[in-house]
Amino acid sequence: AQSVTQLDSQVPVFEEAPVELRCNYSSSVSVYLFWYVQYPNQGLQLLLKYLSGSTLVESINGFEAEFNKSQTSFHLRKPSVHISDTAEYFCAVSDHDSGGSNYKLTFGKGTLLTVNP
Amino acid sequence: GAGVSQSPSNKVTEKGKDVELRCDPISGHTALYWYRQSLGQGLEFLIYFQGNSAPDKSGLPSDRFSAERTGGSVSTLTIQRTQQEDSAVYLCASSYKRGGVYEQFFGPGTRLTVL
Numbered sequence: 001a002q003s004v005t006q007l008d009s010q011v012p013v014f015e016e017a018p019v020e021l022r023c024n025y026s027s028s029v030s031v032y033l034f035w036y037v038q039y040p041n042q043g044l045q046l047l048l049k050y051l052s053g054s055t056l057v058e059s060i061n062g063f064e065a066e067f068n069k070s071q072t073s074f075h076l077r078k079p080s081v082h083i084s085d086t087a088e089y090f091c092a093v094s095d096h097d098s099g100g101s102n103y104k105l106t107f108g109k110g111t112l113l114t115v116n117p
Numbered sequence: 118g119a120g121v122s123q124s125p126s127n128k129v130t131e132k133g134k135d136v137e138l139r140c141d142p143i144s145g146h147t148a149l150y151w152y153r154q155s156l157g158q159g160l161e162f163l164i165y166f167q168g169n170s171a172p173d174k175s176g177l178p179s180d181r182f183s184a185e186r187t188g189g190s191v192s193t194l195t196i197q198r199t200q201q202e203d204s205a206v207y208l209c210a211s212s213y214k215r216g217g218v219y220e221q222f223f224g225p226g227t228r229l230t231v232l
Contacts, residue, residue: 036223044208044223090160102173103212104150105221107160 002027004091006108014116015083021076021111023065023091031093033074034105035065039087047089050074061085086115119143121211121224129230130199138194138227142211149192150212150221151184155205163207166192199231 007022025031033050048059055067065076074091088110094103122141130136142149151163162176166186177183181200186192196203206228210221 043225044210046220046222049220092160102148102165102167103221104162104165104173104176105152105160106162109159 002031002093002095002106004093004106004108006089006091006111008111009109010112010114012114012116013081016080018079019077019081019085019113021089021091021113023074023076023108025072025074025091025093027072027093027095029095031095032103033065033067034092034094035059035063035074035076036090036092036107037087038090038110044090047076081113081115083115083117085113088112121209121222123207123209123224123227125227126225127228127230129232131232132201133198135195135197136199136229138196138207138229140192140194140209140211140224142190142192142209143213143222144190146211146213146222147189148212149186150210151192151194152208152210153205154208154226158205160208163194196229199229201231204229204231 003026005024013019035047036044037047038044048057048065050057050067058064063078065074067074090110091108092105094105121143124139128136147168149166152160153163154160164184165173181197184194206226208226209224212221
């Protein structure tokens, strides 16, 4: 069984400040890792993903996340946030060795990022 | 192209009634998932369809929940004898294989309120 822990349910920050949203996972097998974002009154959108290779992955809007296998973490960071980054962020994992094609996602509880002016 | 669509966007029903939620996946996507997003439980996997294979129903919370996928495309999630704890946002995702893994694209969800 897999589990995902997002340590902070809410993170308030000021505009242009750096932010880190923490994610730790537990799994007995290799996993794929994802961050999804949900803007107010919208659906889930994929922000970035780690499948293999370089442990540092980046999104097109300045977010990055680093896979740390030894610490079983996949923290999300941005050096300078904008008001438009206000949203709920979900960390998720799926089984790397599904033996088929069922890559069902196990999600964390989410972190609400609120960027204040 | 068009994304995943779900209908209705909102559904209010009375306890004990049956409801049907619909998902139209992205054309050509072979895999389809249903998830539930609720305040108490967060985002939970419900059921998975892939082509003509038997679905993975391991996430369905009770036998009041069922789903089908007709013609490998549209899917319907049915909840019988709804209870107040069924109130949640029901999300559908379809996926295709990209870079060796199936990437999931989510619909906007159906918000179900059971009175």
